[in-house]
Each structure stands twice: as structure tokens, then as C-alpha cells.
Amino acid sequence: MDLKAIVSETDLIFFSLLLLIPLFYLYFKHILSKNPPLPPGLFAWPIVGNFFQMGRQLHSILANLAKVHGPLMSLRLGTQISIIASSPEAAREVLKTHDRELSGRFIANAIPLINPKLNNFSLAAAPECNDYWRSLRAICKADLFSAKALESQNHIGEMKVIRELVDFLGSKEGEVVNLGEAIYVTYPNILTNAIFSVDFVDLESKGIGNELRKLIVEVVELGMIPDLSSFYPIIKVLDIQDIQKKCDKIVQKFISIWEDIIKERRKQECTILVQRDFLDAMINDGFTNDQISQLILAMAELMKNQDVMHKLREEIESEIGTNIVKESHLSHLPYLEACVKETLRLYPPGGPGPLLILHRALQTCQVMGYTIPKDSFISVNILAIFRDPMVFNDPLSFKPERFLDSSLDFKGTNFDYTPFGAGRRGCPGQPLATRQVPLILASLVHSFDWFLPGSMKSTELDMNDHFAITLKKKQPLQLIPKRRK
Numbered sequence: 274m275d276l277k278a279i280v281s282e283t284d285l286i287f288f289s290l291l292l293l294i295p296l297f298y299l300y301f302k303h304i305l306s307k308n309p310p311l312p313p314g315l316f317a318w319p320i321v322g323n324f325f326q327m328g329r330q331l332h333s334i335l336a337n338l339a340k341v342h343g344p345l346m347s348l349r350l351g352t353q354i355s356i357i358a359s360s361p362e363a364a365r366e367v368l369k370t371h372d373r374e375l376s377g378r379f380i381a382n383a384i385p386l387i388n389p390k391l392n393n394f395s396l397a398a399a400p401e402c403n404d405y406w407r408s409l410r411a412i413c414k415a416d417l418f419s420a421k422a423l424e425s426q427n428h429i430g431e432m433k434v435i436r437e438l439v440d441f442l443g444s445k446e447g448e449v450v451n452l453g454e455a456i457y458v459t460y461p462n463i464l465t466n467a468i469f470s471v472d473f474v475d476l477e478s479k480g481i482g483n484e485l486r487k488l489i490v491e492v493v494e495l496g497m498i499p500d501l502s503s504f505y506p507i508i509k510v511l512d513i514q515d516i517q518k519k520c521d522k523i524v525q526k527f528i529s530i531w532e533d534i535i536k537e538r539r540k541q542e543c544t545i546l547v548q549r550d551f552l553d554a555m556i557n558d559g560f561t562n563d564q565i566s567q568l569i570l571a572m573a574e575l576m577k578n579q580d581v582m583h584k585l586r587e588e589i590e591s592e593i594g595t596n597i598v599k600e601s602h603l604s605h606l607p608y609l610e611a612c613v614k615e616t617l618r619l620y621p622p623g624g625p626g627p628l629l630i631l632h633r634a635l636q637t638c639q640v641m642g643y644t645i646p647k648d649s650f651i652s653v654n655i656l657a658i659f660r661d662p663m664v665f666n667d668p669l670s671f672k673p674e675r676f677l678d679s680s681l682d683f684k685g686t687n688f689d690y691t692p693f694g695a696g697r698r699g700c701p702g703q704p705l706a707t708r709q710v711p712l713i714l715a716s717l718v719h720s721f722d723w724f725l726p727g728s729m730k731s732t733e734l735d736m737n738d739h740f741a742i743t744l745k746k747k748q749p750l751q752l753i754p755k756r757r758k
């Protein structure tokens with residue numbers, strides 16, 4: 274009898290897959306038997322990809338899971354154990370008490386930063402706090418983001434770029450502007466002006482940095498694809514998702530353009546270390562936009578909450594009159610600071626979603642009575658903490674007033690509020706960010722009246738968010754500027 278008549282190709286595939294099930298069963302049984310008792314949690318198949326796209330839904334899923342499993346819970350993704358801390362106490366344990374043991378970083382198998390040729394280009398992705406990481410942090414602290422450094426030549430470049438942004442928006446008076454696009458250009462320029470005294474991209478998107486910017490967006494998007502081989506090392510050699518090849522190609526191109534730019538424009542005093550660190554800072558923030566999303570989200574909340582907008586404008590006007598906003602004004606604008614803090618509370622950025630940048634256990638340790646095995650991923654769900662009614666009253670409303678009489682600051686010493694993380698892996702760019710975000714926000718509010726396009730009402734503004742490395746607004750914020758007299 275003809276075999277095809279009884280067994281079709283589909284049947285063959287189906288039966289082969291059936292045969293694989295016991296193999297998978299044995300594989301996982303073997304992995305599970307190797308692990309010590311973990312914090313209570315659940316098995317999750319590799320749903321990480323969804324994680325990154327889910328925005329606020331992820332927060333509620335993880336926050337709800339934490340209610341069932343406790344403030345320290347474990348998730349198993351394939352062979353990989355993830356620990357998620359979801360309360361201020363658990364955050365303190367991770368970021369303070371066990372800061373040293375948990376200060377490694379998880380790096381996906383496919384991410385090119387672990388390629389030895391490219392390893393030197395990273396601070397955030399340094400797998401542990403090694404000498405190289407320490408030297409970059411020291412440069413950040415002393416040369417880039419110290420009060421003195423921020424006060425010196427940076428200020429001139431910073432003010433120039435902000436003035437250009439205001440002039441650009443002024444030239445678009447009455448037109449619908451994608452505010453994110455305009456600010457997106459401004460940030461890299463503030464950084465390049467601070468370090469090299471040059472503009473990197475221009476407001477019409479033609480500058481030398483635009484090609485780099487596109488490459489960075491591409492590499493970040495690739496980095497967002499869940500790398501299955503990090504969760505199932507057994508398939509690593511296959512590179513079935515082709516991520517590594519694609520990333521390598523983009524990053525090689527990136528480095529060659531970058532080096533050309535450096536050759537052309539380097540100032541004598543810039544050491545190669547500063548360039549590398551700068552590159553990393555650009556990848557982290559100049560382009561992947563923690564600060565930009567903050568500004569857009571702050572502006573969107575101000576549009577929705579016109580009473581807050583008026584109060585903020587009044588504060589700025591009474592402090593500086595018709596002058597332009599300068600850094601020296603910031604300490605006299607408490608409501609502005611409260612607006613920035615409140616935006617960071619409702620929409621904390623940092624790493625893949627509001628989970629800080631994934632930490633990794635450098636050694637097995639005991640946290641809150643549980644064993645955290647070496648090489649587990651550790652995240653702190655700061656969004657769950659910041660939106661917990663036990664921590665912040667009426668947590669889903671935008672109420673800057675809550676910060677006016679509060680001692681909560683950006684230092685990362687109070688674990689109710691750590692938008693910049695805390696401990697040795699805490700954000701080194703915090704002094705820069707907490708100066709530039711209010712400065713630009715104040716300039717936007719002080720220089721323009723803002724209108725929504727067409728007949729759109731502020732209540733219709735879509736505040737839905739999604740993850741693109743950081744939590745950001747899904748719909749671009751389109752506004753019409755009108756210069757204020």
C-alpha cells in the first residue's frame with residue numbers, strides 16, 4: 274500500500290512534535306532539580322516579548338501577582354530565574370542591603386555588547402562592577418555630571434540649544450508640531466555641546482548624527498526582541514532569530530561612523546574614555562530618551578490638567594517675569610520640581626519597562642529569607658511601588674502637590690521613590706537629567722501657549738503607554754504652539 278495514503282506530511286510533523294514532548298519534560302525536570310527553594314512564584318514560558326510591549330498592563334499583571342506571591346517573587350522564563358521586588362522594603366533589600374551581590378547586569382546572549390570587540394563601549398551593560406566600569410563611573414561623577422562640570426561650559430551649549438528649540442517652535446507657530454520629534458533632536462545636541470561644543474543633529478533632521486540616530490533606534494528595537502537563547506541556552510548556537518548577526522552589522526556600522534565623527538570633531542582634551550562613556554550615555558539616554566519621554570508625558574499631563582498648567586505658569590512668571598528661564602531659577606521653582614517628580618512617579622522610565630535595568634546576582638545570596646541563586650535576574654518593579662495606594666494616596670491621579678511638603682527626593686535613599694534607581698548601579702546621569710528636564714519644561718510652558726489640534730479636547734488625550742526600552746506615550750503628542758507675549 275502507498276505510505277502517503279495513510280500518513281500525510283502534516284501527520285509526520287505532528288507525531289515528531291509529540292515525540293519531543295517527553296524530551297522537553299526531561300530537560301526541564303533536570304533544570305528544576307538543580308534549583309534551591311525560591312521565593313514563591315510561577316513558571317512563565319518566554320513571554321518576555323509581550324512584557325516589553327505591554328505598558329501599563331504589565332504593571333498591573335506584575336502588581337497583582339505580587340499581591341498573591343508577596344513583595345519578592347520569582348518567575349521562571351525557560352531555564353532562567355527572574356526575581357521581582359515589588360515593595361519599598363524589597364527594593365531596599367535589593368538596592369541597598371544586597372547591593373554588592375546583586376550589582377551584576379543581565380546581558381542577552383544576542384546583544385552585541387558582549388561581543389569582546391564592543392564590550393568597551395558600555396557602562397550600563399558592564400556585566401559586573403569591574404575596574405573599567407569604575408573608571409567610567411568616576412568620569413561621570415567628576416567630569417561630566419558634577420556640579421562644577423554642569424556649571425561650566427555646558428551651560429552655554431545647553432542654553433544655546435534650548436533657545437534654538439524655542440526659536441524652532443516659534444517658527445512653527447499655528448502649525449501642528451510633533452513635540453517629541455523636536456525635543457528628540459534637542460537632547461543629543463545638549464550632550465554634544467557639553468562635551469564637544471558641536472551640534473550633533475539639527476532641528477530639520479539633517480545633521481551628521483541622524484544616521485547614527487537611526488542605527489541606534491534599529492539596534493534598540495532589535496534588543497527588544499526577546500532573545501530565546503537567553504532563556505533556552507540549548508538553542509544558542511542556532512541563532513535562530515538572527516538577532517546577533519543583525520546587531521553586529523548595525524553596531525559595526527555605528528562604530529565606524531562614530532569614529533569618523535570623533536576624528537573630525539574631537540577636542541584635544543577629550544580622552545578616548547570620555548568618548549566611550551559619551552557614546553554609552555548617548556545610547557542610554559541621548560537617544561533612547563528617558564528624558565524625552567518624561568518631557569512629553571509631563572506636557573501631556575499639563576495639557577490634560579489645565580489647572581496644574583496655570584499654576585506652574587504663574588509660578589514661573591512671578592519668579593522670572595519676561596526673562597528666559599535659566600538654571601539659576603530652578604531652585605526657586607518648587608512647583609516645577611513637583612511636576613517633574615510627579616511625572617517620574619506616574620511614568621518611571623529606566624530599563625525594560627519600569628523594572629530598572631535588569632540586575633544579575635553575582636553570587637547566591639539570602640534575601641528576605643529566600644535563596645536567590647547566582648545569575649538570577651533581579652528587577653525592582655518601581656511602577657508597582659509608585660502606583661501602590663499604600664505608598665501614594667490616589668496614585669493614578671497627576672497631583673504635583675503631593676511632593677510640595679514631602680521629603681522625597683532623587684537621591685535614592687527613600688525606597689518609596691527611586692526613579693533613578695539606587696546604590697552602585699543607580700543612574701549616573703541624574704544630576705544632568707534633573708536639571709535639563711525642568712529647564713526645558715519651564716521654557717516650553719513659559720514661552721508658548723499650547724493648543725490641541727482640531728476640535729480635540731484635553732480629556733481625549735491618549736495617555737496609553739508602551740515599552741520601547743522605557744515606558745513612553747504610545748501616540749505622539751501633537752500640539753500647536755503660540756508664542757506668549
Ligand code: HEM
Binds near residue numbers: 396554
Ligand atoms: C529622566 C531621566 C532619567 C531617568 C529617570 C533615569 C533612570 C535610570 C534608571 C532607573 C537606571 C537603572 C538603575 C538600576 O539599574 O538600578 C539608570 C541607569 C543609567 N542611566 Fe539613567 N536615567 C535618566 C537619565 C540619564 C542620563 C541623562 C544619562 C546620561 C547622559 C543616564 C545614564 C545612565 C547610565 C549610564 C546608567 C547605567 C548605570 C550603571 O549600570 O552603572 N541616565 N537610569
